Amino acid sequence: MTYTGGETSDCIHVLYVNDDSDFAELAETKLVNISSGFEVTAVGAVEAALDLLVTSTVDCVVTSYSLPDGTGIDLLDRLQAEQYEIPTILFTGRGSERIASEATQAGVSDYIPIHAGENSFELLGRRIQTLVEAARKQAVAERLSDRFQRTLERATDGIYAVNDDWRIEYINEKMARRVDRNPDDIIGASIWEEFPSIVGT
Known part of the structure; x- marks a missing residue:
């Protein structure tokens, strides 16, 4: 509320x-x-x-x-x-x-x-x-x-954000489609566990 x-x-x-x-x-x-x-x-x-x-x-x-x-x-x-x-x-x-x-x-x-x-x-x-x-x-x-979230959702680029523990705090629809994930399923998850291919990049 x-x-x-x-x-x-x-x-x-x-x-x-x-x-x-x-x-x-x-x-x-x-x-x-x-x-x-x-x-x-x-x-x-x-x-x-x-x-x-x-x-x-x-x-x-x-x-x-x-x-x-x-x-x-x-x-x-x-x-x-x-x-x-x-x-x-x-x-x-x-x-x-x-x-x-x-x-x-x-x-x-x-x-x-x-x-x-x-x-x-x-x-x-x-x-x-x-x-x-x-x-x-x-x-x-x-x-x-x-207002900031609406701006991110209208962005033409894929955008995501992680916290200090490398857990996903935000992912816009553009990025979710790019990685073929449901945003609700990966919010709070470790980015390294969700996308192990980027380890070391």
């Missing part, structure tokens, strides 16, 4: 899911104070979050655990099922090993329990920035890799 958030904007659009409107307002204020680059949209339910994701570009989803139409885990499961590849954080006062385990199984990017007396919002802000930055860099790298 590919990252579905924004790739180039300095702004980070955070979708915060919590049915406690007072706490949601506090979270928005805290995050904006941490960084003027945060833009926070708050909704109060799983379905409302999914509806917003259809119409808006969101860089990170932060959710509480208890919601009126399910749980934060249910939301994470739906995001995976609908192939949203964006950072997700479970930010909840209901911390437990069971919830942490459920969140991990649901593919959460991070789990931050809210503890009284600790600056949980500072930690949340840092994690959002770190996760979104990493996701954006990965998205750019994947796009460049796809």
Whole structure:
């Protein structure tokens, strides 16, 4: 799956899911104070979050655990099922090993329990920035890799690439036809074992 958030904007659009409107307002204020680059949209339910994701570009989803139409885990499961590849954080006062385990199984990017007396919002802000930055860099790298591969496939020459262990990492269709091999069958194989005639050349 590919990252579905924004790739180039300095702004980070955070979708915060919590049915406690007072706490949601506090979270928005805290995050904006941490960084003027945060833009926070708050909704109060799983379905409302999914509806917003259809119409808006969101860089990170932060959710509480208890919601009126399910749980934060249910939301994470739906995001995976609908192939949203964006950072997700479970930010909840209901911390437990069971919830942490459920969140991990649901593919959460991070789990931050809210503890009284600790600056949980500072930690949340840092994690959002770190996760979104990493996701954006990965998205750019994947796009460049796809573009490079399309260029190689359009090349008129046969092209292959091997890693430091001389195992085949890439072979384009032109080269595959030339050596009469299925690319899927030889990716990862030793070039010396597949083509012993070139040993010593």
